[in-house]
Amino acid sequence: MTTTKSKTVHSPIFTDGAEFRISTFKLLKQDGSLYKGGKAPDLGKEKALRIYRAMVTTRILDERMLAAQRQGRLSFYMQCTGEEAAVIGSAAALGDSDMIMAQYREQGALAYRGFTIDEFMNQLFGNNKDYGKGRQMPVHYGSKKLHYMTISSPLATQIPQATGYAYGQKLAGEGHCTLTYFGEGAASEGDFHAALNMAAVHRVPVIFFCRNNGYAISTPASEQFAADGIAPRAYGYKMDVIRVDGNDVLAVYQATEKARRLAVEENRPVLIEAMTYRLAAHSSSDDPSGYRSKDEEAIWREKDPILRTQHWLKSHGWWSDSEEKELQERLRREVLETMKQAQKRPAPALETLITDVYKEVPPALNAQFEKLKAHIRRHPDAYPKSANDPAITGKPASTQKGEA
Amino acid sequence: MTTTKSKTVHSPIFTDGAEFRISTFKLLKQDGSLYKGGKAPDLGKEKALRIYRAMVTTRILDERMLAAQRQGRLSFYMQCTGEEAAVIGSAAALGDSDMIMAQYREQGALAYRGFTIDEFMNQLFGNNKDYGKGRQMPVHYGSKKLHYMTISSPLATQIPQATGYAYGQKLAGEGHCTLTYFGEGAASEGDFHAALNMAAVHRVPVIFFCRNNGYAISTPASEQFAADGIAPRAYGYKMDVIRVDGNDVLAVYQATEKARRLAVEENRPVLIEAMTYRLAAHSSSDDPSGYRSKDEEAIWREKDPILRTQHWLKSHGWWSDSEEKELQERLRREVLETMKQAQKRPAPALETLITDVYKEVPPALNAQFEKLKAHIRRHPDAYPKSANDPAITGKPASTQKGEA
Amino acid sequence: MAKMNMLQAINNALDTAMAANERVLCFGEDVGIFGGVFRATSNLQQKYGKTRCFNTPLVEQGIIGFANGLAAQGSVPVAEIQFADYIFPAFDQIVNETAKFRYRSGNLFDVGGLTIRAPYGGGIAGGLYHSQSPEAYFAHTPGLKVVVPRNPHQAKGLLLAAIHDPDPVLFFEPKRLYRASVGEVPEEAYQLPLGEAEVLKEGTDVTILGWGAQMEVIEHAVEMAEKDGISCEVIDLRSILPWDVDTVAESVLKTGRLVITHEAPLTGGFAGEIAATIQERCFLYLESPIARVAGMDTPFPLVLEKEHLPNLLKVYEAICDSVEF
């Protein structure tokens, strides 16, 4: 049975929705002033500075770690550069116990929640203090205590997972929601469709946050979809949607705050499309000169979200050049020093090869491990990372663990 | 880079597209008269009767074969009942060489193209004249000469395939397009999203024809999606869409004819949503009384698409009660007689177990077959279908093959 | 104890689990008010409400993605895939996500609460897409557990164990036996161990190994073989992953011969893994080559499915060949 109560017409008229262009919500101009008619969210100085510091931390971390990658200290890196307002503005509008399920370019959200430089570094270097035990490539962070789901590389898989997670939160009834980040490229995956449709049908408190940064590696948005961005897809699911200037931290914050209310108070899932730009290369393995122009990049460099936020803070008298300088220097120092320490830490214990596949190591895997250990003992020189592992030498391990 | 040229707003307004309700295109009232302002497509008597005969053929085939299933002659059956106008009206608007990629409930399109009762029967009974060589369940028809892709059970897989097929047609430049049928349930699959998005991006001559018949087995459309049907999804891909009364053969025909022009002449993919109702059970294995009311069914039985078409034909003087009676009787007879013959035909040759897995049978599979044959020779009584197969007895096969 | 068929036993297990723990949820295509196309979830929505037992939209990748998220959140989802043949759209969510969730996060997060149920197997005139036995596709995936019950008693005990297990479990149900297999099933909760094979019958000449619906085939084949004076040891593997190497190896060390049978096509089927492992463990004790009796290396046929399937005569002949080698 069809429930549609649609109007009847008697001539065959096709529509493609072009007339229903979705507007972009903006509050902040590049010079830090508000658009006429715009009303800034009531952030307060403390929160505004928490946001800003997270933005700068992210930028500096990214700069330094890309440099470290170029120096060969790190195998791989991905920058958030240009998208700090989208990521941090949205994370800031959540409750700190709401779940975040991110794609990979959202280290800003973690920085906002208080992931320390040390915690970042341990993951990046996959050392024995990495919560992920050195198993995933750099930038695959996760933190249980910060309610930040460990990143997984396959794109879009986290989107239906976010729907499921939020369904569980709804049943738990503690007023939490889930926000999932994804790129406009990942939104082409089948999992995206599944996630939004299921969320709408089951009225789940989830926020789908699309970072439309114009590219999926080399593929421009124009070869990713024919429509006006991702936002109009929400109509197909009868889902609330808003498009927002992703370089405008105030607009992002306010949109997300309101979305969170719809999600938590009314169990209405929401789609947010943040229009932004990936200023850096896709990753340290990528060279954008093969697929886009310097001119285009320059246009977007003019829209730097951090500068825009800074101007706004200054207009309130909440920030000064000297504070900026101090912050940047402190962060640069901290990053460098922390990096040195993290790099020195040993690799995770050999045993981490076989743990966590299952809750308990199954017998056959244990047997494989015994064989491996005997092998390494016969060829210690061939395995510099593990020849001195307690499992090989029999000497006790020096366990160093934090709360993840 | 984002290409959106969307309007700017300065307050956070969420929309869910509810205001953009998509109208339903109708031409024909149940009594066979036209709605005011509606203009019937210029079908001509011959084509109108070709359509109508296909509708009646489908209905009678369905009735008889369900009965045959109930009598235990057939393992399984699926009826098109109630959806004949949607399926046949659309097929009739295509060129006969356009490709059709159907779901499974579209035998009407095949009947329209001239698939004979004998051809239907051979598939249903999986005998040695079945083009599909007795490998698939009943109703998994296919015909190369009629440009009707063999049905495959996994839902929605044919939708991106239709996009690809149509891309090939576009390159071939012979003015053909592809039409793919699917249910509103199948439209939840990830493959649907992939197919429509790719078609819009690559400007492919494909028509996505959704039979929204209100149910996916027991699942009502209201638990399948929250939106107003499938149609609004087109906006998410910037694709032309039309919603049509699926029980109105004229509206379906005209919408599809126009869609075909958009597809073939302008390389614009189109989505058609036909609002209809599955009057029968999902399949012979299903009992709808567990999930829907007789009252609801009765409402839709009033909207019978065949009667509606018949009234229209009669209003033109193109059809009479005696012709109706004659047609029905002839078809009933033909179905019964053809069924008897088809049922008598032997199973496909034993060799069909191993052919067509690859173009040539690989050595290991051949060895498996040799082993099987020896085994059957040792136990002929246990394999009544193949004990007398030429591959077992060594006597020559009587090959009977038509052009598929 | 009550007489139940396999569907009733499964339904009873789900009911038991949902009654005991309100975090247990059952969902999938048509599992709500209708109770599933096979009726395995009958009455659960009526009993536990629409939030705990519900229809999903028709999208397997979404069902498992959703279930992964729920499990990560701490719920205990039991997701149904309508037919095992339709599990493949969810392959990425299962193989790249479910299986690797705990490992990749260093045990910060896991989806151990997840159970995926799906009817599998042939013999019901289902053709290509209602007959497949996909266990081997998953058995190559560390992080998953794969379980197949052979009768109602096993089904309830193993399903309850799967639901309680701290790792994600794929539970493949032999749909041919759904109504055909009937037996005594305790009405209270009980669990049977995962990862342990069961020796159903002791014997000395040859070991016959299988799982699920194939155990019935084995039973009849062994009856024939025993009439010929062949003493058969019969093992139900039950857990395909991780599998119980020790029990199988111990048996083969005794009998010196092994016949393995499954419905899935021979090449790449799980019998290959077992044969490879056992020939290594029992090399000096093997008196004949390890035999595999499996589906042919083709898609699943319809009309000739009898010819395709590893039926009792084929298993019987393999037993004889093994002993006479």
Added chain:
Amino acid sequence: MAKMNMLQAINNALDTAMAANERVLCFGEDVGIFGGVFRATSNLQQKYGKTRCFNTPLVEQGIIGFANGLAAQGSVPVAEIQFADYIFPAFDQIVNETAKFRYRSGNLFDVGGLTIRAPYGGGIAGGLYHSQSPEAYFAHTPGLKVVVPRNPHQAKGLLLAAIHDPDPVLFFEPKRLYRASVGEVPEEAYQLPLGEAEVLKEGTDVTILGWGAQMEVIEHAVEMAEKDGISCEVIDLRSILPWDVDTVAESVLKTGRLVITHEAPLTGGFAGEIAATIQERCFLYLESPIARVAGMDTPFPLVLEKEHLPNLLKVYEAICDSVEF
């Protein structure tokens, strides 16, 4: 002849195929103007235009669904999956559709023109999701062909054969060797046979079997073993499905010993199938258990990937153990 690395050889094969037949199309994520993240499709869009070489949206199930349709229509699609780890969203389209297209239609329709290319394998610090070797997942699927080249010359000849082959072919490229493996490659078109293993080196004591990047590991391990006086026969399987049982069996009948190695996890890996088949074919000739040297039964690690991988020392030890058994 020209010196090419493996990427250049693959690019050259695609160029050759596109030049010869205008129905050959190359597409996938980032394969257009950018030439693919590894640059395997460099310059093809520039040379053959956007209709024949293009970016697709980011959706693997769509890429293969689209490719299946194109192939059914008579085109010759060569679809790229950016990493083999990301082939799983397309698993249903490959296993239920590509593989069964010809069979289910009784040969009315087929997707024989289809080739799917994907870089596979570890050793590049890629962790869980840029290192997998999924060949065994597909080798359980009748209807597919699965091919893995070991060097540039093989890559070009096998890829051209795959493109021309009347059946759908999965072509897994050892990405670790993309730039590392360099060799002489004929500039003209040529094909190497699918379904045929190649004996790279004759020997009498033990047969060593592998494919793809593992052939390089074998080469070095065999060098060590030969220094110990062990005479090794080395076989590159090349086609995983259908695989060349005869060549392998013939070799093992001679040497009496077999060591198989692959990067994928041991359990359910394709070595199991080979071991199971060969122990049956060569039972009375085997002088030691067939050994498998494979990845551990875990997801692919990062920092400890060296420990995880079946490297030359592990292969070498397995050779010694086999001979000393």
